[in-house]
Amino acid sequence: MGDLDGKTFLVTGANTGIGKETVRDLAGRGARVVLAGRSEERTLAAIREIAADTGNTALDFLALDLGDLASLRAAATTFLESGERLDVLINNAGLAGKRGMSASGFELAFGTNHVGPFLLTELLRDRIVETGPGRIVNVASTGHYRAKGIDWEAVRRPTVTRTAFDEYCVSKLANVLHARELGRRLEGTGVTTYALHPGAIASDVWREVPFGVRHAMKLFMKSPEQGARTSLYCATSPDVADHTGRYYDDEREKQPSRVVTDALAAELWERSEDWVTAAPRG
Template sequence: MYFLYTVFASLGFFFILKWMKKRRYFTELKRLDGKTVLITGGNSGIGKETAVALAMRGARVVIACRDQNKAEKAVREIKLKSHSLDVLHMELDLASLRSVREFCKNFLQKEKRLDILINNAGMPGILDWTDDGFSLCFGVNHLGHFLLTNLLLPRLKECAPSRVLTLTCSSYKYQKLDFQDLNYNLLPFFTYCRSKLANIYFSQELARTTEGKGVTSCAVHPGFVQSSWTVHYSFLFRMLMQVIMWMFFVSCEIGAQTVIYCAVSDEAAKHSGGYFVDCRPATLRPFARDAGVAKKLWEASERLVKLV
C-alpha cells in the first residue's frame, strides 16, 4: 500500500510540474522575407531560439554580442537549424556605452534596413560595474538597450512599420524605482527587479514617443527559462538552480514563443506599449503603468547616457 501511495504521489507531482510548465506555442507561419532583425544576446538561450525561428521565416538576422567565438559558433548553429544563410554576427558590449555607439555606427553603415529590434540580452543581479560606472545589471539591462534603441530609432522609422521588443520579467513587481539611486547595488536581486521594471517603463515611453510614426514597442516576459544566467554565481548555487530550473522552469525554445509572437503577429502590433506573457497581452501592476514615472525615467536615462 505504501508503494502505491508513493507511485500516485510521484505521478501527481509530475503532472503538477507539467501543468505549471505548460505554455502556448506560436504556430503562425507568416514570412519575414526582406526584413532585417537585430537580436542582442542572440548567441544563446532565448535569443538564439528566436534567431532560428525568424531566420526560418526568411528574415535577415543579425545577432549582437561581445564574445566573437561564441557568436561565430552560434551563427553556424542558427544557419544549420534554420536552413538560412542570411545570419551574421556583429560585436556589441552593452556594458560599454562607447561599444554601443560604435556598434550603431557600424550597423547603420552596413545594414540598410532594421525592421525588428529585439532587446534580449540581460544580466542577473550581481555586484559588478560597467565601463561607465553603472551597476552591471542596470547598465546592461536598461541603459545599454536604451542608448542602442535611440541611436537606431531613425532607421526603424525609415523602415516602418517596425517593432521594438524589450525582454523583461514578472519580478518587476517586487521593486519601484528610486531616482536618487537608480543603480541600487546593495541587494543584487532587487537591482535586477528594478532593471526589469525600467524595461517596462522604457517600452511604454518608447510607444508614446513613436506614436503615429510606424514603430510599435512592447515588453515581453518569456517566463522563467532554463538559461545560462547562473554562470555568474558559485558552483553550489549553480547546482541548486539547475535542479530548480529543471523542475519549474521552461526550455529556451518554449520561452522564445512569446518573443516570436510579438515579432511576427499582426495582433501583437495592435498593442503598442503593451506587456505580453504566454503569447497574449497581460495586465501590469498599477505602479508599472505610471506614464509620469516612465517619462521621468526616459529623461534621466537620456542624461545618464549623454543623449542630451
C-alpha cells in the same frame, strides 16, 4: 521563401538561450538576422548551427557590450553605416545574479539591462522608422512586479543585495517603463513597442548564480525554445501590429505592475537621456 523574407531583425544576446532560439525561428522563416553580443566566437558558432538547421545564411555578428556605452555607440555606427534596413529590434540580452558596476558607471543589472538597451534603441530607432512599419521588443520579466519603484541614487552605485535579485527586478521594471514611454513617443510613425515576460527560463541569464542554486532553479524552468515564443509573438504576430507600449506574458497582453505609470515612465526616460548624453564617448 518564408513569411519574413526581406525583413531584417537585430537581436541582442543572440548566441545562447532565448535569444538563440528567437534567431533560429526567425531564420527558419526567411528573415535576415544580425546577432549582437560580446563573444564573436560563441556567436559565430551559433550562426553556423542555425544556418545548418535552417538553410538560411543571412546571419551576421555585431560586436556589442551592453554595459559599455562606447561599445554601444560603435556597434550602432557599424550597423548604420552598412546601410541596412531594420524592421525589428529585439532587446533580448540580460544579466541576473551578478553584483557590481557596469563599465559605464551604473549598478550592474540596471546598466546592462536598461541603460544599454535604452541607448542602443535611441541610436537605431530612426533607421527602424525609416524602414517601417517596425517593432521594438524589450524582454522584461515578471520580476518587475517585485520592484516598488526606482531609487535614482541606487542605480548609480554598486549592487547592494547579496543575490542581486532586487536590482534585477528594478532593471526589468525599467524595461517595461521604457517600452511604454517609447511607444507614446513613436505614435504615428508606424513603429510599435512591446515589453514581455518570457517565462522562467533555463538560460544563461542565470549564469552568475551559484551552480547549486542555478541547477535547482532550472529543474522548474521552461526551455529556451518555449521562452522565445512570446518574444516572437510580439516581434512578428499580426495580432499585435496595432498595439504599442503594452506588456505581454504567455503570448497574451497582461496588466503590468501598478508601479508602471506614465509619470514614472516619463521620468525614467528623461533621466536615461541625460545619463547617456553625459557619458563619455570614448
